[in-house]
Amino acid sequence: MVRELGLLRRARWFYALVFAVLCLAVAGACVGFALLGDSWWQLLIAGVFGVACTQFAFLAHEASHRQIFASGPANDRVGRLLGTLLVGISYSWWMGKHTRHHGNPNRVGKDPDIAPGVVSFRAEDAAAQRGFLAMMNRRQGYAFFPLLTLEGVNLHVSSIRFLFGRGKITGRWTEIGLIAAHLALIIVPAFVFLSRGWPPHSAVCSWRSSASTWARRSHPTTRACRWSARTRNSTSSPNRYEPRATSADASGRAR
Structure with a gap:
């Protein structure tokens, strides 16, 4: 059947x-x-x-x-x-x-x-x-x-x-x-x-950067992430980390 x-x-x-x-x-x-x-x-x-x-x-x-x-x-x-x-x-x-x-x-x-x-x-x-x-x-x-x-x-x-x-x-x-x-x-x-270490470096930096943004912090918390942030920012804005010129410096250059 x-x-x-x-x-x-x-x-x-x-x-x-x-x-x-x-x-x-x-x-x-x-x-x-x-x-x-x-x-x-x-x-x-x-x-x-x-x-x-x-x-x-x-x-x-x-x-x-x-x-x-x-x-x-x-x-x-x-x-x-x-x-x-x-x-x-x-x-x-x-x-x-x-x-x-x-x-x-x-x-x-x-x-x-x-x-x-x-x-x-x-x-x-x-x-x-x-x-x-x-x-x-x-x-x-x-x-x-x-x-x-x-x-x-x-x-x-x-x-x-x-x-x-x-x-x-x-x-x-x-x-x-x-x-x-x-x-x-x-x-x-x-x-x-994927990265050759554990945990993945860029993944950690990305997570920490997101957490920092959410907490309104201006920089990542680890040395590796700070270095990554400086590298990215220096590429997009070379003068970001240079000290700002004061009014005295500006008047001196004007002379």
Whole structure:
């Protein structure tokens, strides 16, 4: 019945449309990133990139389930490019983990998604924990949603550890190269367009200057900001910081 209704038919055009929209969003974010430069507003751009990467990860997930193409190798190629290059997670690691999960859903010892760790799914697993993990298990109901913000980091670290492990992995060096390219796409633009220190110098000066204007102060509060202000003002008005001529000086020059 389900197959006759066409519910299992692959929606290639839908995935193509989603991919195109995501590419446009990423392109717009890249333009905004370049135009904003060294600014705290880059945090908004980072949010756009984060949402786009999550959606690319969902597309890679669909490819791993053979939902995009009829051919298995075609789905694997697309999933590897989306998941490993654009998201930074090993597609081979994900396939192994996710396949075991769907093959043995919620079966203790076989489903890796319910393995004990920071969060335990069984009382006996929580009772066997010691130290930090035991403390987290006792409070996992409160910590669950905050911990979800670190799940992306956990996925990245786990997949990289898998790639550098001793097991046999098909396409190991291909995926290592794709993850290296992914990291380069993040790190290189950050050092090219953003300041090389923390916090960003111009961002601090801009914030302090705005605060000074609001408080009706005539100069920034730090030496670096004062130097920046003098440089800008000397360019626009060379005599701004020169002492004003008194009436005596003016009469002397007149003579």
